[in-house]
Amino acid sequence: xxxxxxxxxxxxxxxxxxxxxxxxxxxxxxxxxxxxxxxxxxxxxxxxxxxxxxxxxxxxxxxxxxxxxxxxxxxxxxxxxxxxxxxxxxxxxxxxxxxxxxxxxxxxxxxxxxxxxxxxxxxxxxxxxxxxxxxxxxxxxxxxxxxxxxxxxxxxxxxxxxxxxxxxxxxxxxxxxxxxxxxxxxxxxxxxxxxxxxxxxxxxxxxxxxxxxxxxxxxxxxxxxxxxxxxxxxxxxxxxxxxxxxxxxxxxxxxxxxxxxxxxxxxxxxxxxxxxxxxxxxxxxxxxxxxxxxxxxxxxxxxxxxxxxxxxxxxxxxxxxxxxxxxxxxxxxxxxxxxxxxxxxxxxxxxxxxxxxxxxxxxxxxxxxxxxxxxxxxxxxxxxxxxxxxxxxxxxxxxxxxxxxxxxxxxxxxxxxxxxxxxxxxxxxxxxxxxxxxxxxxxxxxxxxxxxxxxxxxxxxxxxxxxxxxxxxxxxxxxxxxxxxxxxxxxxxxxxxxxxxxxxxxxxxxxxxxxxxxxxxxxxxxxxxxxxxxxxxxxxxxxxxxxxxxxxxxxxxxxxxxxxxxxxxxxxxxxxxxxxxxxxxxxxxxxxxxxxxxxxxxxxxxxxxxxxxxxxxxxxxxxxxxxxxxxxxxxxxxxxxxxxxxxxxxxxxxxxxxxxxxxxxxxxxxxxxxxxxxxxxxxxxxxxxxxx
Numbered sequence: 215x216x217x218x219x220x221x222x223x224x225x226x227x228x229x230x231x232x233x234x235x236x237x238x239x240x241x242x243x244x245x246x247x248x249x250x251x252x253x254x255x256x257x258x259x260x261x262x263x264x265x266x267x268x269x270x271x272x273x274x275x276x277x278x279x280x281x282x283x284x285x286x287x288x289x290x291x292x293x294x295x296x297x298x299x300x301x302x303x304x305x306x307x308x309x310x311x312x313x314x315x316x317x318x319x320x321x322x323x324x325x326x327x328x329x330x331x332x333x334x335x336x337x338x339x340x341x342x343x344x345x346x347x348x349x350x351x352x353x354x355x356x357x358x359x360x361x362x363x364x365x366x367x368x369x370x371x372x373x374x375x376x377x378x379x380x381x382x383x384x385x386x387x388x389x390x391x392x393x394x395x396x397x398x399x400x401x402x403x404x405x406x407x408x409x410x411x412x413x414x415x416x417x418x419x420x421x422x423x424x425x426x427x428x429x430x431x432x433x434x435x436x437x438x439x440x441x442x443x444x445x446x447x448x449x450x451x452x453x454x455x456x457x458x459x460x461x462x463x464x465x466x467x468x469x470x471x472x473x474x475x476x477x478x479x480x481x482x483x484x485x486x487x488x489x490x491x492x493x494x495x496x497x498x499x500x501x502x503x504x505x506x507x508x509x510x511x512x513x514x515x516x517x518x519x520x521x522x523x524x525x526x527x528x529x530x531x532x533x534x535x536x537x538x539x540x541x542x543x544x545x546x547x548x549x550x551x552x553x554x555x556x557x558x559x560x561x562x563x564x565x566x567x568x569x570x571x572x573x574x575x576x577x578x579x580x581x582x583x584x585x586x587x588x589x590x591x592x593x594x595x596x597x598x599x600x601x602x603x604x605x606x607x608x609x610x611x612x613x614x615x616x617x618x619x620x621x622x623x624x625x626x627x628x629x630x631x632x633x634x635x636x637x638x639x640x641x642x643x644x645x646x647x648x649x650x651x652x653x654x655x656x657x658x659x660x661x662x663x664x665x666x667x668x669x670x671x672x673x674x675x676x677x678x679x680x681x682x683x684x685x686x687x688x689x690x691x692x693x694x695x696x697x698x699x700x701x702x703x704x705x706x707x708x709x710x711x712x713x714x715x716x717x718x719x720x721x722x723x724x725x726x727x728x729x730x731x732x733x734x735x736x737x738x739x740x741x742x743x744x745x746x747x748x749x750x751x752x753x754x755x756x757x758x759x760x761x762x763x764x765x766x767x768x769x770x771x772x773x774x775x776x777x778x779x780x781x782x783x784x785x786x787x788x789x790x791x792x793x794x795x796x797x798x799x800x801x802x803x804x805x806x807x808x809x810x811x812x813x814x815x816x817x818x819x820x821x822x823x824x825x826x827x828x829x830x831x832x833x834x835x836x837x838x839x840x841x842x843x844x845x846x847x848x849x850x851x852x853x854x855x856x857x858x859x860x861x862x863x864x865x866x867x868x869x870x871x872x873x874x875x876x877x878x879x880x881x882x883x884x885x886x887x888x889x890x891x892x893x894x895x896x897x898x899x900x901x902x903x904x905x906x
Contacts, residue, residue: 249320254434256323257315258377266374267301280359285351331381338388365412376423386416461535464520472534472542477592491552491584492599493543498577500539556614579607580614588617646701647863651856654848661714664702665863691722692729705866716748721755725762744774804837810846
């Protein structure tokens, strides 16, 4: 608070400086209340006052040399010697006996500034009297020399005391005014003019000194404010660093801290030799909780789980939330100790959790990898634990497994896939299959979804999810996406103009400017109407880099392309920010469609359809495989669907044959004609006779 008051006082001084004469009383005689300014003044005086006394010694010796022979030796020598002795003593005192600026208190500094200001009075009067004495003995040239010595003494002292304007003002007042008065009384016009000019110069120097002191005060104040800001910034940086290492929802250590700790253990293992095990824990039935009970319930469940996991944490066990429903484990010890931790965690999470009146049962699966046996680096050991988790969830949920030689073999197979992908002739091996998107109200083919296929000469047909994941890991997705899109556009040109194209963009694609540029370039180059193109993205893709993803989406929509949010309902916060997303369509995830028979799921789908109607976006149900699902969706008000009940994905030639066989689907006849090959529409005719 004292610094703030001092700064306010300094601000007031500045105002008075510009308002008239009050600055003469206020700024000359008042010492600052800012401790930093006082210490700064003392620091400068400690450097400059010794120079002031050195100047006085030199002037005394110069006066002695100038007047010796004309003035009694005892008088001129005694006074000069006194000045030399006193000046030397003061130099030694200031240099060696006064404390350094960082060791003096504010009160001591203030007192010393007062004493220094008062010390100017006897010094100035002594030198003035000495000058008058010498002036009485000298001839004109010697009197001129004495005048020069006096003026130079005043100017030098004022320069040395510029950071103490009170003292500088006293120097001018106690030397120039009496000297000008003395010359006026003696009647020597030449020396009077010299005195007046010297007084004018020194008076102007007082103003310059005050300006310098004001700038000095502002500098000290700004430095103090900067130090406060720097301290606050460091405090905030510390808080941010802590927040950066803490999961916002659960308060647990987060992924960044976990990976940092893992890297530290790997680096220190060469010195400590202590074994440790990396584990990755995934909740088994968490997604249905989000889907059925909502994200608020899911978040509360994660908070309750985290509370119990934190209770297990100790010096030999670190548990961190990696993201979603996945947690990382660092177990100091061998496989036996990790197995004990795994059993304890599985038993803990197998117990039901009571959330908002619901009894929720989850369970968990854990993958372990021991360092350094299953991996010599932080990345490799983490990946192997993740790989072990992947397979335990596929083979035996609710258990834990260690990375083994068998899994090593499987991992090598994945490595072979990556190798094949790196060496693949993508243009010749990649192809596109099309699956129609049907309007349930009119029986028209509204569009097709382009689905990627890869058949490698060495490995054979590869599941798209596998090679897309591998391509993202290898940063090859941009090349694959543009190749597939070019093939899809070529197929599109062979289809009727009323049929649109839906094309999936990966997590990497939507945040990569070069990929977006190439997609736009392909649309323009192939002269395809942008309104016929829909790019499908997932919530995961948005969350990778939300700002950049939204910017690219806006850019695509600006040229007329539509955007669809794929796999809707499977993310963490779709409902919370859907209304803010620049999208035109959403696709209900197939996991909802497959469970439409469950009342809770049916209500969720109905709510999604109602929400889409409110927001003015189209809704497409994917994965429709049965006639009953098709009828249920139609009853709920869904108008667009795709799935095996209509047609499986097929190449362009087969699709055109299928389209020709069922050409009325693409026409305007509606449900009235040409639908014998599609049982779902035959049933729709029965249930909705008004459409026939």
